[in-house]
Amino acid sequence: MIGYGxxxxxxxxxxxxxxxxILGGGxxxxxxLCETAAAETQCGTAVDRTPNGAGRGLFQCDKSPFTDTxxxxxxxxxxxxxxxxxxxxxxxxxxxxxxxPLIAAAVCRLHYKLRPGSIPLDxxxxxxxxxxQYNSVLGAGTVGHYLESVARFEMYF
Numbered sequence: 001m002i003g004y005g006x007x008x009x010x011x012x013x014x015x016x017x018x019x020x021x022i023l024g025g026g027x028x029x030x031x032x033l034c035e036t037a038a039a040e041t042q043c044g045t046a047v048d049r050t051p052n053g054a055g056r057g058l059f060q061c062d063k064s065p066f067t068d069t070x071x072x073x074x075x076x077x078x079x080x081x082x083x084x085x086x087x088x089x090x091x092x093x094x095x096x097x098x099x100x101p102l103i104a105a106a107v108c109r110l111h112y113k114l115r116p117g118s119i120p121l122d123x124x125x126x127x128x129x130x131x132x133q134y135n136s137v138l139g140a141g142t143v144g145h146y147l148e149s150v151a152r153f154e155m156y157f
Contacts, residue, residue: 003047004058005101009156012037012044012058015105022084023077023109028119032126033059033108034157036134038149039127039141043156044101057097057104061111066094069111077113081106108134123150 006012016033020026037043040060048055054062061069070089082088085102089110097104112119115133120126127146135141150157 002044004041004044004097004104005099006044006058009043009045009153011101013157015058015101016109018085018102019105019109022080023106023113025109025113025119028121029109029112031157032112032119032130033105034153035123035126035146035150036108036130038153039130039135039146042149043153056094057107058101059097059104059108061094061097061104061107063094065111066097066107069107069114072114073110077110123147 002009006015013030013034016030016037020029020033023029025032034043037058040055041047041058044058048060054060056063056066070092073089078089085106087103089103089106092103097107112133117129120129124143124147127143127150130146131139131141131143
């Protein structure tokens, strides 16, 4: 079963590419988004069935990081998304991430853009970056889980 608005795992990369084309970051940012989707939801194949669960969407964005990202995103990025895709991120409800992989990818990319440091070029570095900048010390995810998830789904990236 696939959820969060995608019907095919290959769509994860398509949404990541579309968002990174607008918000920047190149192929390395595309990889990071795809890998984040793999670690967080197994590319949409592991849907969180917990009522009022912590995370929303393909990238399992928690409420507090969602609010922080939308609040602190550069106006130029908000405008670029509106021009390219027709949505105003500041008018999006957190729950929308469950149904729109495009908006979920945009929020994930903006979240990473707001974090310090460059996206590492190597897989292990990106796994460590994800743990520190996305999953956090409070999250249950591990670098090992990230690496295992990427190994399982990298054929789609």
